[in-house]
Amino acid sequence: MLPVENAQTIAQLFANAAREYADKPAIEDGGQIISYRQLDQLRQQAARALLALEVQVADRVAVWAPNLWEWIVAAGALQSVGATLVPLNTRMKGSEAGHILRESGTCVLFCISRFLDTDYPAMLVGEALPALREVISLRPVDQPQSGLAWEAFMALAERVPDALLQAREQHVGPQTLSDLLFTSGTSGKPKGVMTAHGQNLQVVRDWSEIVGLRRGDRYLIVNPFFHSFGYKAGWLAALMRGCTIVPQQVFEVQAVLDCVQRERINILPGPPTLYQSLLAHPQRLDYDLSSLRIAVTGAAAIPVEMIGRMREELGFATIVTAYGLTEACGFASICRPGDSAERVASTSGRAMPGVQIRCVNSSGASVPANVPGEVLIRGYNLMRGYLNDPQASLEAVDAEGWLHTGDIGVLDEHGYLRITDRLKDMFITGGFNVYPAEIEQTLLQYPGVAQAAVIGIADERLGEVAMAFLLAVPGQVIDVAKFTTWCREQMANYKVPRRVQVVEALPLNATGKVAKQVLRGWV
Template sequence: MSASVPAAFADAVARHATRIAVVGEDGATLSYAELDARRIEAARALAALGVRHGDRVAIWAPNGIEWIIAGLAIHTLGAVLVPVNTRMKGQEAAYILEKSAARVLFCAGRFLGQHFPSVLGAHRPQTLRQIVVIGQAEAGDFTWAAFLARAHERGVEDVAAAAARVAPGDRLDILFTSGTTGHPKGVITAHAQNLRVIAAWSKAVGLNPDDRYLIVNPFFHAFGYKVGWLAGLLAGCTVLPHAVFDAGAILRRIERDRISVLPGPPTLLISLLNDPARANTDLSSLRATITGAAAIAPSLIERTRAELGFKVVLTGYGLTETCGVVSLCDAHDDAETIALTSGKAIPGIELRCVDADNRPLGPGESGEIVVRGYNVMQGYLDDEAATREAIDADGWLHTGDVGVLDARGYLRITDRLKDLYICGGFNCYPAEIERMIAAHPAIAQVAVVGVPDARMGEVGKAFVVRRADQSLDEAELIAWCRERMANYKVPRQVVFVDALPTNAAGKVMKFQLRS
């Protein structure tokens, strides 16, 4: 196995030079050889902007061919990729840019009705030297074309030398994940461990050069990036990025582009199954999907096979802290196993459930899920205390999730220690959402919990104590939240209460709110 992402991509280019590597939503295509040339050009331009080995470079843009080119260019120089969620507002994005000390930002121009550089605007950190605008630029933006025009300032040999210096243990990326503290934490992972995880995932899904891999999962997430476009390219597939989920558009692309691989959260599968256009769409090309991140009914697995025609339907479990993957089902597992478990640990990874004293539990006993092996992160960026709290002295990563292992080693997740809920496939951390809502001048106290939702899996419900003599209604608060936070974090329901239920220590008893 190659020791670095640039070396692994070079191997793929050597094997598949004339095959189509990527197809844009507009039908534009690049062969592997052409994509490689674009990668080198972008890496030369990045080097001209002063980016060196170990520097952080962020991407805040929707799925597209330029995202892939920029990502490969960052990897090529041995710089560190920092993906930023496209649903974030300016203040949220600025926190990640500042915390990571990103020197350069590749940024969408106009997307989802907003001009991203303007959204960042006054929040822009001083550490950010340059913003490169991808697509729909406005006057004054430093465009993608202007960026590429800088490539002539650095030679091809400079880029080749930089790629050759990238070592297996070098940082590949920093992906930010929220948690109980309310502030996102930067998860650091390296080249070699990610390549090994990608290889295990690709083997389970059976990725091969004949596959046409449609990626709706956002590139700012491990699902869309690591086991998304990167896995697809390293396996020699044709990768087809898709920017915004729309069931009708996805069905049209499946038929037009003969899609064979299409992973996504249960929300995606349910939306496709329920779309009236499905009955008249040719889905015969579909081969494999992988889902997870929420409770799934066995009937959904059966329908995904029978009505969407997938031959391979898998579920899995993973965290940003594990390069995205911990466990996977097997293609031959029955519908009940696939729906009710998250599979067994990928090869080379240890998985166990432990009690409150960190003692391992037997099959069928419920406890905290812990993971040990090559997939565990190097640590949290500039946060040794949080790293020590997450990874114990014996190297076990404590996930904060509660589960049960059966006699076969298959994992069933039963609860979450950290209040996390999952809305449309996105992790929502109440502590972070509460911290943002608490800034509202009319609010004295707030608690957020996840509640079931037929379409999104779960949505946020906020319990709010108003300040004395202040007025605020549900619609006003939801509108205020929409201006300041990513849409999936915005509570869909608000209940005003006189007081929140607390225990003797003053901690809010969220189980009472949920019930």
């Protein structure tokens, strides 16, 4: 058997971790303690249950739930039988989730029954999902009207002998697709990013080593499991290094402070808003946060002063910033422990091992150090392509293997990257990528809206939030309050415009496209 760090598939990672870390706690979730040995047993049981449901290699299996121990078991199980994980954002509405389930051809869905007063299965009623054969309810409030409760699903494993699972695992290798994460683009249509077991494990291994995760560390994962941060830099990295995963379903400052003190948390990654909220909490000094050691952040600019406060007031010995894209397994560059506060605050670090980063001009030629250019990435960590979209795949990764990120950045003499702008209009709200084109397509469905343009505007707490400019159909009047209520019913909260302005005309450039730089000047 290979060491944990040398696992070539996620099933091997679970199995090797069980052997190496045995009865050490792998997950502590709401009073339930699951050891590494028990976690692997649960993973195998769920994998055999999926075989009973006739899940095949390369089938798509989705998980639509907050951070729960069952999420990790379900993901490890489906990846063990060669299926591809399709994580769904818990903030999605039914139509948004339905689109991804259809596009991916998902055949089995693990779904929370209720979360934050939302009935998730009910949101899919009326959605055409021809490939979906089974829905498994996690923590059902009562007996599900259709599909299987988690316990009934796990009981299916009795029909499948261990030997069949072992045989299936032989068909899963480093090149087998492990996940299909959907990310929107400037076209507004979400694209499925395909990545494989081997490349994800390698980048997680390198990330964990740089950050300094240790056996026995207690890792509070607030970042959602459906995002590569909470999934790959989260529970996957924790399992690789023998940490104890403490999942939290919702970011609530008081709950984080309580958990850090009670559970003696060592690792607490998150977007800058997480640390800003902790520093601003009026009762923070009443808590013992001395166990904290590692913070990993990114997705937004950070003041140098905040890095100092994180070290002095929150007690972090290691603070690093990072940059990544779903198309690069979530990882591209990262600061190193020991980097100065100025470097951590002003850059996203330097390239991960085995990864190349360069900045180019509009002709594709590399620009000198400290000169802005489009950020290009090349390495083993690049996606296998976009699902069912070879043209977009060719446009994203050129013939020499460089991923064109659409981000504008500056590389200094030491290879440290600073993201300065975006070729695309994408902006980040509280750690979530927000794509204006996707929102605009939804806004055009509102009665009376002739044109819509969305930009990101500064927000003290969330970094940036959406602002919508609307042009009404002649003779129609748009009630902004009613429009905003409608938006909240149609899309995830982080996409909902926080400001709405109805205009007489939208500024257009020579090609007839909305001149968003002019809109930004109106704010």
